[in-house]
Amino acid sequence: MKRKYITILGGGESGVGAALLANKNNLKVFVSDSGIIKNKYKKILIKNDILFEENGHTENFIINESIKIIKSPGIYKNNYLINRINLMKIPIISELDFCMKYIKEYNYLIGITGSNGKTTTSSILYNILKKNKCNVGLAGNIGFSFSRKILEKKNIYVLEISSFQLDDSYKFHANIAILLNITNDHLDRYENNIEKYMISKFRLTNNQTKKDIFIYNYDDPMIRIGLKKFFLNIKSNFIPFSAKRKLKFGFYIEKNIICYQDKNNKIHKIFNVKYIYGLYNIYNIIAIIIVSKLLNINNNVLNSVLSNLNSIEHRLEKINYIINGVNFINDSKATNVSSTFFALEKIKGPIIWIVGGKDKGNNYKELVPIVKKKVKAIICLGIDNIKIINMFKNIVHIILETKSMKKAVYISYSLSKPGYNILLSPSCSSFDLFDNYIKKGNEFKKEVKYLFYNRKNEKNKYFY
Template sequence: MSSFQLDDCLNFRSNISVLLNITRDHLNRYDNNIENYIDSKFRIATFQKKEDIFIYNHDDPIIREGIKKYAIASHCIPFSMKEELHVGAYIKANKIFIRDQKNKEIYFLNVKDIPLIGDHNIYNIMASLIISEILNVKKESIISILLKLKSIEHRMEKISNINGVQFINDSKATNVNAVFYALKSMNAPIIWIVGGEDKGNNYVELIPLVKKKVKAIICLGNNNEKIINFFKNIIDIILETKNIKKAVYMAYILSYQGDNVLFSPACSSFDLFKDYKERGNQFKQEVRKLLYESL
């Protein structure tokens, strides 16, 4: 359920609901007030009754505060990558466990065996494992599926490696939090293509990762002033364009063997594209043209 859908709900009730994270997103819709957005997101829990189950990310500070603030009647089960919990899902020695109300600890799988990249995927999997346990799904059934998972299109999708430079399509990253996990999951130096229609973004949480990993920024959007002003004292090379072909070529010219070109916009696509899929497909098309020309 999106916050947009929850805004229009009066009687909706889910028996099992999950709240993965709350970040500064869609604030242009919520009078640039994150409290209004938090209210909207928490409706997925406040609509529930005492026999229902609410699963939430314990590592998200906004959600933890919301648990204290809102009247939630349902049974709350957390998951965490940072703490060993008394109840819920957690990671210990790089392995995912779930502990139930009777303090029984159930081992599921090793994080290293998960084929998807990024902490956001681990969080999704932990929430899914809690649900599978509640619904008595056989461990073997869900684990066999998890071990075969592949990245979805436009989300950390590796496109081509051109002369040692890896191009990655992350067009589905339409908010800062998604970019945070994309940057965090990568080790090699990054040329970051970013920009689009701003939704009240605050880039503060990206500063440590950008300082450590990003060597150049290419802004792709109609209005790049906010991004440029935010990072101009952090990154020496910041270029801008409204043309995705130029963005790809700029990134390639700036890159060296072993670098990553990450197309992770942090913004919606509607200033230059129909949607994130069209944006991602055009990026892939230009990368493949570049690959053909480099052969």
């Protein structure tokens, strides 16, 4: 029997995007999802006459009819179905690799990865390029899939890329690769071995040539370890950046000024970061400026965007509703310990901390000093909170558990005083109670708004 289908495992954004790209190129497509496909994606599949199934995989059809498999990055490599597919020697590729076959006539493909800051960096860089009137698309782990943006035929693609996407990619080629940092994250996926996670991040440099650029954070110790390991394998031109030391070549900070020392030892003063708060933000800005200079972006455009930075939704997003002097801050995108540390460090004043979700091999030890200093109560919002409770039970006197965002918000408010900050910063993925960090953050904002307009009638409503 002759196989004829491109089978896509996963009916989310990347899977449906790949289905549209395959369909556009006259390939027979079958989308299979183990869960329920969202209505917005089902409508797209139906509109384009793409065959699909949900709530389970028809394994025999997939095994017998598939020419190749495009796998969602969220599916584990040791999944039972993946093992069967491998046993039958059916090729499995990533959406990123699939895209490389069909991307035509573009100037730059900019890949951005890191444990923290990739969404912020990608979004700001995209806004700069757009304001500079570049034909640019933002995709990957943010917004639309790479496949969908290819259908729009952009000249420049800014891609936020996760380690999961890189794990399955062998042909992906970034003209400009940016590695922001490597901290403990997703270690449950990497056998609790940060070196395996580091190897995944460095895959972004695979397939780069002497014509390409690799931009990296010199201050990050794991990146420096990776450079020693992969130095001979990376063919691209290195551009390091630092906020802590002057570099003989690269970008660095001196007296609040981003400077660039070129290979002729000439120093160029670029941008004043005096009003940029936080080391992570400074690193993001340096990476953005490097790319902007490489692409000859107009200085007025660059200064205009960087001087008026808006916060990214779900990243330290201050909610407009202040109740009796209590602030609410949505940091639902903080899905690892390092991101939460940054949030706790930045916020001034006492904090009620809403934390929890699906643990990713987290080590909360580095949070202990700052939690001891600032956090007045911890609300665990998750199914399994034992690790968080054990770490902080001797540090914070009040630790409560709930599986309801409504209760988490109200309990936090009931424990707060004027001047307190209620911070949602999970340190974990959201997949135990929510589909993703966006739904979690939106639910938090919805409950804060509800509390703002209805607090007079609440009176212990949620304690049952």
